[in-house]
Amino acid sequence: MPEFAEVEFYRKQWNPGLGRRVRSVQVHRESRVFRACAVRRLVRQLTGATLISSAAAAKQMLFRFRRGRWLGVHLGMSGELRVEPAGYTPQKHDHLVLAQRGRCLVFADPRMFGRIQFATGRTPPAWWTCLAPPILSGAFTAEEVAAFLRRRGRTPIKAVLLMQERFPGVGNWMADEILWRAAIHPCRLAGSLTAVEVHSIWRECRQVCRQALATIAGRGDHVPPALNAHIPDTWLFNHRWEDGGRCPRTGARLMRAEVGGRTTCWSPARQRS
């Protein structure tokens, strides 16, 4: 489920634990989510550690603990972070629980495509620092986007938008939202776009990221009561899975088909092949 802004939403869920010590760590040891992680070491090192700060980038989260301990979380398809009362008993899909004095910080993921990572050191680990420059940073330029689309010229634009090495945090629904706003058909080959269309892609990437962040993740420390509760009906998002759904701008029927290996939704009236 979670893409860019949803990841930020989940990051904030653990905010009540900031500045607090972890008294004990519970793990579902053999779970796949620990495939890139030395679990015993994680348990040993995080027990007694104090959570200092956290950050989200792309679809990745980083939690920093005192004395150079770093916890990485990727939510995969079905992961979530939440807070439970002290004394909480982990359920079937809870793979990692950090118990603090007044609460438990829980990572759950039924499908287990998610990933937990752990590292120690003075500086953030490589899997964090090597992420592509954020779409909302100055390093995400129209020129870089144009060059990338040229290099992937024979690939449908929908599939290109899902490539994390250039569009960090963009997932299936965001890619569809961007193409719908830019009025570009998802099957168009990346190399066939005009300069104006390439520029629209760049602009709408930033626009969708910015608006999604404000709407889904909230502003400052404020977090919306539920994930995706306040997404306006003027977005494609709220119509893409409805059977017989209609384009909020043209009123025409939406189409659905597999493009670039993912179910894709578009408005034929706006997005011409």
Added chain:
DNA sequence: CCAATTGTTATTTA
């Protein structure tokens, strides 16, 4: 039983 799911990666194909 079959098909579906908002992600990533290894393997196969072109």
Added chain:
DNA sequence: ATAAATAACAATTG
């Protein structure tokens, strides 16, 4: 050799 397409991963739901 590179890039694109496909399969696989796992659990749950309709």
